[in-house]
Amino acid sequence: MSIQENYSNIKDQLPGHVHLVAVSKTHPVEVIKEVYDLGQRVFGENKVQELLEKYPLLPKDIQWHLIGHLQTNKVKYIAEFIDTIQSVDSPKLLSEINKEAGKHNRKIKVLLQVKIAEEETKFGLEAEEVKDLFQKFKNGEFPNVEITGLMGMATFTDDENQVRKEFLNLKRIFDELNQLKSLQTLSMGMSDDFPIAIECGANSVRVGSAIFGRRDYLK
Numbered sequence: 001m002s003i004q005e006n007y008s009n010i011k012d013q014l015p016g017h018v019h020l021v022a023v024s025k026t027h028p029v030e031v032i033k034e035v036y037d038l039g040q041r042v043f044g045e046n047k048v049q050e051l052l053e054k055y056p057l058l059p060k061d062i063q064w065h066l067i068g069h070l071q072t073n074k075v076k077y078i079a080e081f082i083d084t085i086q087s088v089d090s091p092k093l094l095s096e097i098n099k100e101a102g103k104h105n106r107k108i109k110v111l112l113q114v115k116i117a118e119e120e121t122k123f124g125l126e127a128e129e130v131k132d133l134f135q136k137f138k139n140g141e142f143p144n145v146e147i148t149g150l151m152g153m154a155t156f157t158d159d160e161n162q163v164r165k166e167f168l169n170l171k172r173i174f175d176e177l178n179q180l181k182s183l184q185t186l187s188m189g190m191s192d193d194f195p196i197a198i199e200c201g202a203n204s205v206r207v208g209s210a211i212f213g214r215r216d217y218l219k
């Protein structure tokens with residue numbers, strides 16, 4: 001299937017309230033422009049270096065989301081233009097984003113990444129840490145960030161029940177925080193599991209290979 005077909009196929013599967021982040025990591029700017037020309041404006045990258053190479057070559061109305069683990073010393077390179085950082089996985093990173101956003105007189109939107117997968121490999125905050133950070137944010141501790149929601153990744157497995165359990169767990173935490181202060185975004189679901197994520201309450205999905213094709217896994 002062509003990228004165009006892939007894209008409309010995915011769009012057709014998303015209910016109106018679900019936002020799409022097109023995950024363009026490893027794909028060249030020409031291909032990203034193709035999807036842009038189909039109307040997509042929100043793209044996700046997981047590496048700062050790669051994003052910095054692509055950013056100047058693509059239209060300025062793209063909203064870039066950083067979705068991969070971010071080292072604190074790299075925040076300064078993207079603070080001026082990044083729309084949303086979805087992968088905030090430590091208090092230290094949140095403080096750094098707050099500081100760098102302040103230097104540019106802007107507020108950066110962030111999602112707190114919650115560790116929901118049973119696997120040991122995934123980054124993310126524990127539920128208690130999430131609540132603690134959110135409380136601090138609510139009390140005004142990070143004036144230059146806007147915590148707009150939560151992000152999570154389920155275990156990489158064929159066991160749908162496991163995936164569902166993890167997504168529902170994140171939804172529960174989301175609902176709890178949402179009572180304290182209203183949140184917009186629950187980002188969960190990728191190419192293989194986004195339909196389950198949506199069933200479990202996701203209103204934003206991060207889809208890469210189902211649009212752009214398989215990545216070169218040697219990279």
Ligand SMILES: *Cc1c(COP(=O)(O)O)cnc(C)c1O
Pocket residue numbers: 023025046067068153189190191192206207208209210
């Ligand atoms: C790569 C990536 C995605 C997209 O994965 P696909 O399986 O290609 O859809 C989503 N979220 C994160 C955090 C990623 O790193």
